[in-house]
Amino acid sequence: MNILYEAYWLLWNNVSYETQVRYSGHFKGLNASITKKGNMITLNLSKKWKQIEKDIQIGLAQVLLCKLLKKKERSQYIELYHYFMKSIHIAIPKTKTEPILEESFNRVNKEYFEGIIEKPNLEWAGNNTRTLGTYDYGTDTIRISRILQEEQLIDYVMHHEMLHKHLKYKHKGHKTRHHTTQFRTKEKEFQNAEECERKLRRVGSIS
């Protein structure tokens, strides 16, 4: 019995699909995906998940199953998974940094967070994407697009991603909300927020 089968069974007490689980080295951090082809559901997950407690893997599988099958469910495993994802940053080694991004991080941390945000991994993202910034919980990494040249705009996107690290996300069963009202209110506290938004809209979007 694999974890996907178990996750399914624990939610619905019978399993009406074939299941398979593949751990792969192709994923960054703790990423995972699920696909359905005919009667076969496949869970693909980063091989880093192998080292993580089984109940948390079951929670991840249940979150992905609910998305795939468009079902609303709650379980102790799903709760555990969210709790894990929101706390994992504590255990991630901080090995990656970039001078310009680190300066931006320090400026924004001092100005808007009273210096309380712990420095995550910082990376430039390639400019083949319209996504200007991301925060990845599984690797505790903020990535900022190289397209951004202006200091103020780098800081603005950095501020947005730091808010993700700081506020985490709200969850209800498998559904998650990252850009809550509280998030949007805090985001507007950035100096010249509207001007930055206007400029950024022309080049891409922030995630």
Ligand SMILES: [Zn+2]
């Ligand atoms: Zn965002």
